[in-house]
Amino acid sequence: MNPQANLTPPKIPLKFLRWFCNDNLIEDVEGDLSELFNARRNQNQAWARLLFTVDVLLLFRPGIVRNFQFALRLIKYAMLRNYFKIAIRNSFRHKGYALLNLLGLVVGIASSILILLWVDNEVGMDKFHVNGDKIYQVFRNMKQSNGVVTTTGTVPKPLGDLVMAEYPEVSEVARISWPVDLNIGIAEDVAEEEGRFASKNFLSLFSFQLVAGDKNNALNELNSILISQTVAGKYFGDNWENALSHSLRVDDQYDVIVTGVFEDIGDNSTLDFDFILSTQAFFNLNEWVNDWGNGSFYTFLSIDDSEKARIVGSRIFNEINDHTEGNSNAGDETVILHKFEDTYLHSNFDNGVVSGGRIDYVNIMTVVAIFLLVVACINFMNLTTAQSNKRAKEIGLRKVMGAQKRAISTQFFFEAFLFTTIAVLLSVLVVMLVLPAFNNLVDKSLFIDFTELKTWYFLGGVTVVMGFLSGTYPAILLPAFNLIESSKGGIKQPAFTAYLRKGLVIFQFAISTLLIIGTSVIYKQIDYILTKDLGIDKENLVAVRMEGDLSKRLETYKTELSRIPEITAVSAASGNPINYGRSTSSASWEGKDPTEGYEVKVILSDEDFIETMGMEMLSGRSFSKQLTDSTNFIINEAASKLIGFDDPLEKDLSFWGIDGKIIGVVKNFNSSDLYEPIAPLIITCVDPSRSSIALIRIEGNIGEALIAIEEVTQKLNPGADFDYQFIDQAYADIYENELTVSALATIFAVISILISCLGLLGLASYSAEQRSREIGVRKVHGASVSQILILLSKDYSRLMILAFVLAVPFGYYLTQNWLDNFEFRTALDPFLFILAGVITFVIGVLTVAAKSYQAATVNPVNSLKHE
Amino acid sequence: MKIGAFEELVLLAVGSLGENAYGVAVKELLADKTGKIPSIGALHSALYRLEDKGCLLSSEGGATSERGGRRKKFYLLTAAGRNTLVEVNRLRIEFSKNIEGLNLSLDES
Structure with missing residues (x-):
């Protein structure tokens, strides 16, 4: 918000005031309010804006409100009261439906609020600098x-x-x-x-x-x-x-x-x-x-x-x-x-060009939030129209009493808005309840900021948009019912409403399937990352930071550490080898094109490095204590390929003014995250005292080993902090983002399918109710329970399959796109798609079957006795 | 004429402010004397009611920028308003005479 905007009172309440306030009084009232606002603004702007709004609302009282056409207001007010009463009565009469409806809406809205809070926080990073742009x-x-x-x-x-x-x-x-x-x-x-x-x-x-x-x-x-x-x-x-x-x-x-x-x-x-x-x-x-x-x-x-x-x-x-x-x-x-x-959001570079970063996840989650809202909306629409037959008599009666179509539309809009308002209020409550747990999950401190206008815009916006989306369809469909048929209570809805309902169900389940596919692919990639053979044995490996001048006494330190029984090997290096950045462009070798400059990573280390890390030598030998290797180098496969000799062993290589020979080639290992290809790398043991961490391989009881390591470290370096990390843990930390997003995606995929099932449950019970007589007749003629189950579930199963077919191409496109970000990635497995399809199908059909079973086991006498 | 307890306070505040009685000033005086901050809505509707009853007379002052370009509306106690206050006061004093230990009179306070 620009600073100028804060100098004037908030616009919306001001407009409201000007609208309702008596023309004779506005001068006085608005003047006083502005004066108060200006006085308060000097203390706290947000607070002043809030108080201004509160004052305006308190001014909305008889004596100040202008004279609207009184008669008109009375009629509208009376009708609204009637609509309200009827809506409440109807909900209580059909408690089950009302509950399904509300539950779906609340879960959908609450989840999207949570997601958007996260998104808002991500987008707001580093935005507080006044000169930020x-x-x-x-x-x-x-x-x-x-x-x-x-x-x-x-x-x-x-x-x-x-x-x-x-x-x-x-x-x-x-x-x-x-x-x-x-x-x-x-x-x-x-x-x-x-x-x-x-x-x-x-x-x-x-x-x-x-x-x-x-x-x-x-x-x-x-x-x-x-x-x-x-x-x-x-x-x-x-x-x-x-x-x-x-x-x-x-x-x-x-x-x-x-x-x-x-x-x-x-x-x-x-x-x-x-x-x-x-x-x-x-x-x-x-x-x-x-x-x-x-x-x-x-x-x-x-x-x-x-x-x-x-x-x-x-x-x-x-x-x-x-x-x-x-x-x-x-x-x-x-x-x-x-x-x-x-x-912050665009931090990935691909060949020197910005290519996304966290923004990808922000976009994914925004889309998920919108999906959830849409799925919840569809539920509401479907349940309302499915239920509308029950309202046929009421609508007929209203028409007989002289209600215009418009009045009936208003009624259904009113109901929709009433429901969404209640749902939004409940959602805010739910969000406040689950926020602590959610914060824990995403490692942030999010909260709903009610002093922010944005929050009110969003809540108001959701209410209006959801109310409008879910109210429009019933509000158009229902007033069009034929008067005579509807007052008799029997009404045949036009065929297209059934199709529309089915279409919407397909859409809902396609979204759910899509989310499940996405989640499982993210899972698989993360699993691939965490279990990938990096070329380093990262288990049971501890990195201890060498504080102060400990690295100058490296030999003593190593000897002391080796005495601990659980420790099998110790080495030192200039950084964590799986997340390493130090490089030089000064490396040169025989036959190097002098016009080409290449960055090559350099790890400073000691003679025990290869062994301790569990790396594999492809050719040549590792450093040795017996031979003086201080000016000899080991390179990785990538460097070997870059240098281009058929046999790089014993070839000259120099950098940083050190001239030496290549004595070995180590198998490629990942020295940065899996978004990047493996970079060429040189390992040298020229000066082990320039190392900053000690890498310690442990076997056996890790707890005891750590205590012993700490003792040795403290003894040699009193006063310094003992700072260590497990290499596998440090590796997992690099993918913290991905893990968070995967956890979020899982939760919201489950929620999406849950909401869809709520809707399906409502629809299934509706159609079971509609066909109760048909079921009765079939049973009288000898149909078995399982035959009826199949009959009722068949329609919906078809919808599930269509949803799956719809979801697959989108799922394929989106997940492949995401995987392409990684240099090292898992292959897309058709099995995952089928799994997602089967999961949605089974859950969907089980929901329908549960409801149908109820209908199928009813004694036909009960359903037929009214004929 | 009948006026409510809050209206009475507002009337007193307007009277004691003399020439300078307008919305915000009245609000501040009331907050100062009673220790309770009246809501701007309650205050304004009371002012307008009192004007309707003839206890107050209003006139418009100059516009200032701190009021968003809106004019001040100054209120003045009318003779009727003054009489009403005298009436209310007399009633109070009369009652208080009948209560032991509560000898409220004009000169004592």
Whole structure:
């Protein structure tokens, strides 16, 4: 919402007021309300808007409401009361139907509210920055072997400097680092916090609020630090101003001065941090950032409008290549801009072009929400029209008493709106009840925000649209009944109504089948991901972070760990090998085309790496302690293919100024998520002390082993946190999104089929009722219960099969589309489709059969005695 | 003339505000004196009723931007309104004389 809109009272209540208020009084009343609104607005805008609305509603009272044509109002009012009364009586008379109706609506609406709350939260990510539409993030496309391009947010520092100096369209360049863990505190009172380095103008570009300190110069000094309220509270108490100018010690190495305290970062920000240090301080200590070939911090540009952004985008594209030209180590790298607000939802890059991301799941869930609403609507329509025969007498009588068609239409619309209103109110209640559980499931803190106008628009919108959709059909059909027939009570509905009902049932079940197909394919893919042979034995493997200078004493650490009986192997590496990003473009080998630059991943490790990880050597040998292998390399299959020798063994390879030989080729393993192909990779043991994690293979009692590992780690590195994770767990965490969506899809597929069955139950009992005499006659003539069951279920079974036929092509198209996102994917299995069909069919037919069985076992005397 | 308890309060408030009696001012005075914030709906309908009964006279003032361009409507106590208040007061005092320990009179308060 733009800030201007908040200056005036909310529009809808104001219009309402002007509509109902007596013309002589409006001047006075509206003036007072505006004055009050302006006074309240200074304290709290949302609250002021709410109070304004409440006041308007309280003004809706005799004495202020204008003189509408009184007589007309009386008649309408009386009729509405009558409609209301009849609707209530009818519902109580047919409790079963009314309950089915309401239940279907409530479940449908409540589920779609839940989904849309989730969607709204996803879409609202990073949207709180005031200048959000002007912030663009710079991305770097790195060309890998075989033309595959990977995209990263780490950008060479000189690029940002150049843009600031030479691009007039760009008003600001801000940088922020990846999250870093540092020990921060006063004297002995130290704790590890996660924070980032950020440039001076970071605070002015992004809208993170300071509660103490000056936004404009808080990061001016090299030794400035900004801390969150949480961190400030820990050391300086709740008065934020107190924290200013105090010094904190970082990593027991240098002191920094607190120059600001910022509000804790909320859930709606993808950039999160508990402290901010100056980027310049980092740059001064790290010379490597000044090289065009090294990606450093995330870089954001402030560009006023999209036209300028386009100009910058096309000019910046080749900037890195232009500056690294002639440098033999340089890779082929291009630069693209991406709107920061969109990076959360559109975070997947395919060959350097944005290709979706979470937006896919947001879209899927939005469609599911709409489906559920439609399915619930159809139920309501079908049940109302099916039931309408029972209302035939009433309609006939109304007509005799002089009701016009329009009046009867109004009545049925009124009933529909009454029902949907009740259903919406109940749904809100249900949503509030299940929200805690739902939040748990999706790992968010969603809530219904009643101060948001959006919420009211949605609830009002659902009521009106659902009421209209479900009311239109009965409201058109029923008044058209023939007067004489309907007053006799027997009415034959036109044939097309039966077809329409059937069509709608097919549609409902097609949607349910589609959802089940989707769910099972997602399940199968996730199962495939989690059980796929990665080329690494990821079970029983623990990664322990090596804090401080522990990696310098790696040998001691490894020896100590090996003494623990449950531990079979220990190695060290520069990162988790199944989710690894470090790479170089400086690798060169004999016969490499000097004009082509390729990014190759580099794992720094030690001699025990291959063995500990359970990797398989294709050819050559693993590192050995006996031979001096510090300048020898092991490469993976992908790298071997890239380099292109028939036999890469004993060939020369160099990077980072290390010249060595290839001594072995390891079988391909997945070093990033399964959306990506396997990248070429080099493993070196040149300097094991540069490792950051210890990889420990455990056999036997894991609990005891962990305790022992912690003991050893604490002994060698007192005071540091013991930070470990299981590799298989870390792997599953990468697919958290997919797991959440799969859980959601399962739940809502079940709900969809549940709602459809409620409708089917209603229809089945309706047709059983209609045919009760026919059943009686058949039974008298000797039909068995099973024959009648088949007779009654046959019609609906046909519908189920048609629904299945309809769902399959859509299901195939949509699921194949989704699977195509993955480089490694499971094949679509026809079995899944059949399974989905069988599930819906069985559930549908069972529902019908249960109801039909009731009808088939009735003693024919009861159904025939009235003839 | 008969007026209700809330109407009486409104009448008193308008009387004590003199020249400056308009919606928001009356509301604030009432909130201040009684400690209860009257709803704007109740207040306005009371004002209009009192005007109909002839206890109040209204005139329009100037428009200001903080009122969304709408004019203020100022109320003035009429002679009839004043009489009504005197009437109500007298009734109170008369009753209170009959209750021991509740010697309410004009000069004491």
